[in-house]
Amino acid sequence: MDLFDDIPLQLPDAELRYEPHFLSKDEASDWFARLVAETPWEQPEVYLHGRYYPVPRLVAWYGDPEASYRYSGLTHQPVPWTPLLAEIRARLVDATGQPLNGVLLNYYRDGQDSMGWHSDDEPELGRNPLVASLNLGGIRRFDLRRKGGSRIEHSLELGHGALLVMSGPTQHHWQHQVAKTRTPCAPRLNLTFRWIR
Template sequence: MDLFDDPLPPLDDAELRLLSPWLSPQEADDWLARLLAETPWEQPTVHLHGRDFPVPRRTAWYGDPDARYRYSGLTHEPLSWTPLLAEIRARVEAVAGQAFNGVLLNHYRDGNDSMGWHSDDEAVLGRNPVIASLNLGGTRRFDLRRRGTTRIGHSLPLSHGSLLVMSGPTQHHWQHQVAKTRAHCAPRLNLTFRLLTYPGERP
């Protein structure tokens, strides 16, 4: 397990790297402000048990022209890379040692916005995907639990300007979430870079 300034203890069957901070405060502030202003945010709905529910956050998917991404029953057509996102992608690729052809942006407006338990294990991401997660804005707790269990195995704060890279067998053995919280939270933006190994095909 290769860690930098990482508060995580060694986790079996996980490869995690956390750079915190990765960006200077000034650069992180600039990227946050520009992305919040420039992104055409959407709040899609998912159909569960005969009812439609809005996703509890705002989202946007950017990528190469054929990088269609399907998850949670939703198919996302890619928006074209902006100059800023292309710059961020190149910087993240240099650290992750991995090319990426898409990025999912999630905007958590306050503590009511969340992401449920899941693994990034869609077939289109390949056997051992590298997932690079850039965090801007308010700090939120990132929980990890071993698949097949209900107990949180570890939590860490993802702060302004930090970069978390998950790789190797992590997605096979671990799930993660960003839970709702009653604590005051500043708006948070998360950029999750991925490589779709079969762009355009639906898993």
């Protein structure tokens, strides 16, 4: 274990917990290969400025039957949990001490796949949502900035088997992104677990 595992990141108006070695490399590699192969990936389109654009990554939404999730004008109906995703959910419920009834899988195939600036602050996530983000595969930079600001205030390298938990007032005050990069990078899978009310 790393000396700095599970030490909270000190950002004002945020509760962040980062565990770079939450999973062993072998377990992370096994989960990555299985999830990439068995997930029914989609690339939905979002409507922006009068035009439809495909989201710059592949996605899938799994969850309990009542856990439909709406963001960016898209409503995702949950695909039932697979045995593997149910096992991963149980591990994260244990790690966070919180119930979790849905997971968004994002598959970043290369450096041109990305996620723009946003907060996970949809009404169905409740007032102070907990989002548990499990990272498998290639390393990507995760940026944070103050809402209303344009300057990146903190960045993390999210690597293979790392867990980042955002909770408390974080989504009220901060936005995050995974920016496009020209630097060659391996495919990355990100699983963001949450509780849909």
